[in-house]
Amino acid sequence: MNSLTVAATANLSGFRAKWLDFYGQTSLELHHEKSVYLH
Structure with missing residues (x-):
């Protein structure tokens, strides 16, 4: 492997x-x- x-x-x-961090936060917010x- 070169630099x-x-x-x-x-x-x-x-x-x-x-x-992944952005995706996780976005899906949490959407959820x-x-x-x-729903409530």
Whole structure:
């Protein structure tokens, strides 16, 4: 592995972590809104 590959992999995993965090928060909020509307 050269340094460019390592940097790209680290960048990708950081991006994935951010995306998963955003996705998790969004789905939690949507779920919360749905339960608010249902009750």
